[in-house]
Amino acid sequence: MADQKTDPLYHREGHLHTHTTTLSSITPLSSLPAATQPLFKPPPDKEPYILTTPSTIFHAQGGGQPSDTGTITLTSPTPSGNDPKFAVHQVRKVSAAILHLGTFEPADPRFTPAELGLPVRQAVDVPTRALHSRLHTAGHVLGLAIHLLSRAGEAGLPKDLRDGKASHYPGAAFVENIGLIPGDAKAAIQDKVDELVRLDLVVAIHFWSGAEAGVKCISGLDGAAVAEGEEVRVVDVGGLGSYPCGGTHVRTLGELGRVVVRNIKRQKGISKVSYEVVDA
Numbered sequence: 001m002a003d004q005k006t007d008p009l010y011h012r013e014g015h016l017h018t019h020t021t022t023l024s025s026i027t028p029l030s031s032l033p034a035a036t037q038p039l040f041k042p043p044p045d046k047e048p049y050i051l052t053t054p055s056t057i058f059h060a061q062g063g064g065q066p067s068d069t070g071t072i073t074l075t076s077p078t079p080s081g082n083d084p085k086f087a088v089h090q091v092r093k094v095s096a097a098i099l100h101l102g103t104f105e106p107a108d109p110r111f112t113p114a115e116l117g118l119p120v121r122q123a124v125d126v127p128t129r130a131l132h133s134r135l136h137t138a139g140h141v142l143g144l145a146i147h148l149l150s151r152a153g154e155a156g157l158p159k160d161l162r163d164g165k166a167s168h169y170p171g172a173a174f175v176e177n178i179g180l181i182p183g184d185a186k187a188a189i190q191d192k193v194d195e196l197v198r199l200d201l202v203v204a205i206h207f208w209s210g211a212e213a214g215v216k217c218i219s220g221l222d223g224a225a226v227a228e229g230e231e232v233r234v235v236d237v238g239g240l241g242s243y244p245c246g247g248t249h250v251r252t253l254g255e256l257g258r259v260v261v262r263n264i265k266r267q268k269g270i271s272k273v274s275y276e277v278v279d280a
């Protein structure tokens with residue numbers, strides 16, 4: 001299973017909420033290699049399975065963005081009347097394979113080997129995806145606002161601030177910067193974020209060569225190794241800033257609502273700026 005290669009369709013079609021593909025495999029989580037099983041946190045009360053398909057619209061956890069959730073069902077019941085409903089709880093990438101962890105709701109019927117190769121319909125949970133996309137895009141906007149203030153030498157930000165880690169989880173979203181952001185810069189950062197959102201900038205996805213991405217992205221390739229001939233997926237915010245990124249985003253910044261800068265904490269030379277998104 002882990003030697004499978006899954007096409008991450010959400011990289012090119014980031015706004016597809018349903019997709020028809022085929023059932024490649026269905027395996028109890030307990031049959032996965034011992035090293036792979038701990039990647040998943042199954043629900044305690046139901047038997048967890050791992051389902052794979054040749055392509056997927058489910059975002060796999062990574063890059064600071066949580067998994068999508070949703071359902072995978074047959075496009076039509078089998079002649080014997082089998083029509084299982086697979087609820088996707090968590091999605092992880094293992095090598096080139098994207099693994100969907102889920103449970104059958106109800107517990108029976110389940111997919112059997114007889115259904116392998118049959119067409120299945122993927123449906124992501126739209127409100128969850130929308131929230132994740134807003135939080136993720138808001139992280140880019142906040143990083144960009146801090147970058148613009150830093151390079152302009154405004155609000156007391158050092159000119160050599162650099163992007164650090166980021167998390168876009170609901171209730172725990174932050175961006176880190178290497179360098180010290182003074183606490184009283186919060187209002188100026190909020191103003192800059194508001195200004196960018198008000199412009200309703202377009203969020204575009206590009207596939208660039210490693211060389212092009214290394215030159216044009218704000219933090220270069222961010223330490224990612226890019227093989228010769230391999231393309232890098234890049235997100236661009238209104239032509240003002242580009243970042244290598246595998247996540248899902250909103251189409252224009254107007255969809256974000258309001259991005260609220262919550263807190264600035266400094267520790268060991270790193271400034272952590274927490275934020276959330278709220279409806280405008």
Ligand SMILES: [Zn+2]
Nearest residue numbers: 136235245247
């Ligand atoms: Zn992104």
